[in-house]
Amino acid sequence: MASQIPDVISLAQGIPSFDTPEVVKKAAIKALNKGLVAKYSLTYGLPELRETIEEKLAEEGMYYDFENEIVVTVGSIEAITASLVTIIDGKKNEIVLFSPSYASYAEAVKVAGGKPVFVNLDEKNGWSVDFGSLEKKITANTAGILFANPNNPTGTVMGKETLLRIAELAEKKKFYIITDEVYKDFLYGEYEGKSLFSLAQVPELRKRVIRVFSLSKAYAMTGWRIGFVHSDEEVIKEIVKVHDALVTCAPVISQYAAMAALDFADKDIERFREEYARRRDITMAHLDELSEFFSYEKPNGAYFVFPKLLPKRDSWQFAHDLLEKAGVAVVPGVAFGPNGESHIRISFGRTEKDIDRAFERIKTYFRKGSV
Ligand SMILES: Cc1ncc(COP(=O)(O)O)c(C=O)c1O
Known part of the structure; x- marks a missing residue:
């Protein structure tokens, strides 16, 4: 309208x-002129890009093997949808979403054959998680919880303590956590100068936590459509099957652009x-x-x-x-x-x-x- x-x-x-930063655009043009972008890449993504991602993640305390624990995706939304298709299984079809949260989550859950279950955030306490409400919504059919940290639309950040409590619940009730950290680089106020804590940094949780990131927001690259997902090999080997069926691989010219972004555009x-x-x-x-x-x-x-x-x-x-x-x-x-x-x-x-x-x-x- x-x-x-x-x-x-x-x-x-x-x-x-x-x-998009000049250095990224130049890298894409160079790859194009060198004839590198005409063909599919591996389904997981260009190995050089995944190696770069592995190094960047390690700098942030997340240790994932580029060969079989990282998949380059078409933005984070494809990573999210492929992860949802993977974890939604028969009766285990409920995905907990905080309300308010990113509008496309509920749609992605439905497309993946799941049922969105909303848990209201507590506005009076800075849009925080009310664990009483959350626990009430967890059932035998809960396949996972999906949230963005920082959150869209509230711009609020969940701290370590809250995240670990969610993880404790996930361990106890055996459901996955999909953590969408596309806005992790834009922190202000009490979080300014700090780096975001991620559950993907906790080795004991690596089979339970699926982390997605995207170059869209951080590097002003929404149109290039590059993101990635990482988790334990056991989980990723299932996600990659969905990714393959959906898109074969992420656009190769954009993968070259992404490599330049991660290397030179911080x-x-x-x-x-x-x-x-x-x-x-x-x-x-x-x-x-x-x-x-x-x-x-x-x-x-x-x-x-x-x-x-x-x-x-x-x-x-x-x-x-x-x-x-x-x-x-x-x-x-x-x-x-x-x-x-x-x-x-x-x-x-x-x-x-x-x-x-x-x-x-x-x-x-x-x-x-x-x-
Ligand atoms: C929280 C959140 N996650 C994911 C996305 C999807 O972005 P992309 O697919 O470009 O990575 C957006 C876009 O607005 C978003 O706000």
């Missing part, structure tokens, strides 16, 4: 405003992070000026904030009205699960100019009493 309206400012799209990640940190501050300052209409939990990760509408109201209708009357696109919270109702998602992955202009319009909208 937003694309039909002229001069709309979008704070809806969850994509980086930046272009300074670009830092450039993006600093810029998002600034935009986060600007966004929060705007929201503070609108405290009569929105309350919010400070995001410590990703590039999203998930303000609550005051007073409570239908998020779809509000987003629709804001689009029509103010020409600003945001995502209605209900898209992120039942607990997202009466919220909107704002992306500060957009440019500073867009953020400022959009908030000027939102302020005018409220001033006019359009509520």
